[in-house]
Amino acid sequence: MNEPILSIRGLTKTYRGGTRALDNVDLDIRPGEIFALLGPNGAGKTTLIGAVCGLVRPSGGTITAFGHDLARDWRSARARIGLVPQELSTDMFETVWRAVAYSQGLFGKPHDAARIEEILRSLSLWDKKDAQIRALSGGMKRRVLIAKALAHDPELLFLDEPTAGVDVELRKGMWEQIARLKERGVTIILTTHYIEEAEEMADRVGIIQGGRILMVDEKHAMMERLGTTEAVIDLAVPLGQLPPEVAAFPVELGEGSTRLIYRGGTGAGGGAAEVAQLTQALTRAGIAYNSIDIHDSSLEDIFVGLLGEQEVPA
Numbered sequence: 001m002n003e004p005i006l007s008i009r010g011l012t013k014t015y016r017g018g019t020r021a022l023d024n025v026d027l028d029i030r031p032g033e034i035f036a037l038l039g040p041n042g043a044g045k046t047t048l049i050g051a052v053c054g055l056v057r058p059s060g061g062t063i064t065a066f067g068h069d070l071a072r073d074w075r076s077a078r079a080r081i082g083l084v085p086q087e088l089s090t091d092m093f094e095t096v097w098r099a100v101a102y103s104q105g106l107f108g109k110p111h112d113a114a115r116i117e118e119i120l121r122s123l124s125l126w127d128k129k130d131a132q133i134r135a136l137s138g139g140m141k142r143r144v145l146i147a148k149a150l151a152h153d154p155e156l157l158f159l160d161e162p163t164a165g166v167d168v169e170l171r172k173g174m175w176e177q178i179a180r181l182k183e184r185g186v187t188i189i190l191t192t193h194y195i196e197e198a199e200e201m202a203d204r205v206g207i208i209q210g211g212r213i214l215m216v217d218e219k220h221a222m223m224e225r226l227g228t229t230e231a232v233i234d235l236a237v238p239l240g241q242l243p244p245e246v247a248a249f250p251v252e253l254g255e256g257s258t259r260l261i262y263r264g265g266t267g268a269g270g271g272a273a274e275v276a277q278l279t280q281a282l283t284r285a286g287i288a289y290n291s292i293d294i295h296d297s298s299l300e301d302i303f304v305g306l307l308g309e310q311e312v313p314a
Contacts, residue, residue, distance in 0.1 A: 004028040011061035023211035036198035039208035082154030092134035107152035139170040159190040229271025236288035
């Protein structure tokens, strides 16, 4: 296996006043992957990104990127890292072209008009190249941030809530842009509140809460291991109590005893066979039902369930 493009060991950050934003974080990022970092507000996602990108000074631990220790050789590694921040941090009166060109020169890259044009066209910004940023829509402003981050051709790109405040159509367009970046070999770390983004794009997923990494795994492996099946069975008539052969399954009565709710199984779709056995048990017990609605866990279900099991530090 290739050496990690980014390796974090024992990373901590305690702010003045005692708030611990990062608590002994260990994390390796593989070259060429899309890694989604999920967590609630205040979990430490933005602090972690800021520590790697030189915006936050860690209290302890080490960060190694491209084989360089960022504490000792930050400049060499930073030129190969791009960041699309949550907040729009650019001159609103600047034109799109000049803003992107400035970012290109900021990291010591010679001016390359052809590359800027390629980036702007890929993000559907070419016809806005001479527009002031203040005149753009929210989605277009978000694309300008991505263009600025790509101007120096980073090998490692951080996207901190890249589609926040963007409508569904533009969000899907950005997913396509991110997929194209991966095809070019760019390693991408993204944070997002839209868990379907992680489910759509990520190769691996990390979950962070209270400054601690709770879990890191391949997306499909996480869903296979932690996924469950839920089935809602609408009964033809209310049921007073569950017969023993039905009560043997992980079920409960709901909504006026006219619904039987099954929650069980392990792995994606793992409960389907047991639901079939449950329906057979209902038939044997003479219990009629009108419909069955089966739902397998999404990544969001797993995420919410995992966070619910954790005690949030005070």
